[in-house]
Amino acid sequence: MCKSFKKIITCFVLIVMMLSIFTACGSKSDSTSKDSKTFTNKGNEEYKGTINLWSWTDEPKYMITQFNKAYPNINVKFTQIGQDYPTKMKTVLQAGTGVPDLFVGELKYVKQWLEIDAWDNLSASPYNAEDIAKNQMEYVQKLGRDKDGNLRALSWQATPGGFWYKRSMAKQYFGTDDPDKISKMMSTIDGLFDMGEKLYSKSNGKTHLLTNWQDLYWLQYGSRTKPWVKDGSLIIDQSLMDFFDLAKNARKENLDAKLTAWTPAWNNAANNSSIFGYILPTWGLQYVIKASAPKSEGDWAIAKGPTSYFQGGTWMGIYKNSKNKELAWQFLKYITSNEDYLKQYVADKGDFVSYIPVINTISDNYKDKFCGGQNTYKFFKEEASKINSAVITKYDDDINSLYFNAVGLYVDGKATKDKALTTFKKDVKNAYPDLKVE
């Protein structure tokens, strides 16, 4: 009698444990925490509490240190997730538990998250973030809006691009290192190609204009008038069709140093004479050039290519079901619109912010030491105002990679243009079966 009783108890416990697993999976917390629709106006020291912030780089560390100088009693717990960030965020958002109060979205996936209602509506009260947005660069604040036009995320930076070049090489091969003169030389695609050919022949084949033909893509990408996907159909803008031949010519005319982006060799090209420069946005200076060639201070400058473009950028929003929205808002408000903080941020980090009042204060007298005293702020301010971000979609990052692959086949001579296009369309259809692809 005793033996079977023990058996029953053990079996029962096991079954209960199994059942609890299956029931646990189903429940999703449908909590719509109705936060008070107004925030109280307090002195900065009176805000007390802890909030969680997730990002994939360590940028927030600086922000938190500065933030705590103004708001000493808000404890911001930062977790750097690393490369796995989008997957991890998707998992917690789907589960509905463990989501941080503040989290970022890079340009690559910010559109996806705007769609799924993960961030709270900042246009509404009590945030009233339109006050901040109207002082931001237009293209930046546009990208943080959902399909109804409400602000969901704000960015503290803008990331327009240009051609970062080495002054010593410019003097050597083109007779001048002045950014305005160089910009004039590369103000058309033909001009750019002329420079590339001159560089190659004068250096006896040792130096190339670009790291690879893909650099030219960003110029074409920035001059599009049509997005990749509209109303569920794939569209190839003419400037991207032109890119096929542009890339092939770049290879043929030896503009291309054949370095794959983001490899150690590509990074190191900042140090040697294999390339004239990089086509990169604002963050290229800090994350690529300064990181790889810290000793080359003063030898760099940035010029405007044939088109204005932008690449990347980070937006931050408040989780829709956060329990600490008021505190989170203090942080977000601070890093995107507090003028003293932003000015210090520029002085310490050299980043290009998107808050126009601060840009205007700085841009007249800004001198970047690493760029030989060039006023890069004035440069970026002008470039950023020309950017059209309405053509960005959530598919862009993936479709860009597939397009590179197809153009690569054409450049390497492995396929005709038609075959490459067919391959591209097939790849897009395979990746996104719901899209209409002719």
Add this chain to the structure above:
Amino acid sequence: MKRLKIKTEGYGYFFIAPYFITFLVLQLYPILYTFFISFTKWDGMTKMTFVGLENYNRLIRDDVFYKTIGNTWIIWIANVIPQMVLAVLLAVVLNYKKIKGSDFFKSIFYLPNLVTATSIGVLFSVILDWQTGSLNRILIAIGILKQPVNWLNSPFYTRGTTSLIQWWMWFGYSTIIFDAGIKAISNDIYEAAIVDGANRRQTFWKITLPLLRPTVLYSTITSLIGGMQIFDIPMTLTDGLGNPQQSILTMVLYLYNTSFKRNNYGYGAAISYGLFVIILIASIILFKFINRKSLYD
């Protein structure tokens, strides 16, 4: 005198419970849930919608899926045959009576298995870089090449590299398994054969190999199951999309990109079950093939 009998019934369940609970939660439940997902359309963030067999319908007609099957098989076969051959030879050699330090060698051979496959993938992508990779530099310096070769732009060499890395990482493990298998063969058989006048080659072919059959079977099937799921090396070696020309797009890489890159969990789950069916069928065929005539009682 009463015999003291320790009541052991029922306690067994407690001892095996931890394993089974872990298995249920971390393995069986995800397996069943994935099966469920394969009948839905889900992007991992919004609601799931039930779509019945639509994902499987698409799977059967999917050219890319068949290509990934081919890729995975090619990479595996190019890896497993040299691996098994070398492992058997090494195991036999290490069991010659005069070899000193055979344990030391076994440890050395096993070391590559301890390195994470991801770091090897990244390492090889740097070594094989077109303009600046060490391989090109060395070959040009020796004079074998005049221009650098874009190894990772060629399907043949990229697949070959993947197979090579797999081979390098796993031959040590197979050697140890075969070594155990050889040690399990009774010495009496060898002695009897030597008395009958057999030389080394004959003992190898007529005694060692046939008696190693169950070990070979085990080794090949586990290699098959692992090889069909190869993922980390194809992902880190090139651009994560299985290029050049999707030649190293393996089934699991395809599944991963579909689910986590393109947010199509339903179809990804269907791919994983397609993979399951393939591994199952292949294992059964392999089992029947290697075990075709039983040599034992």
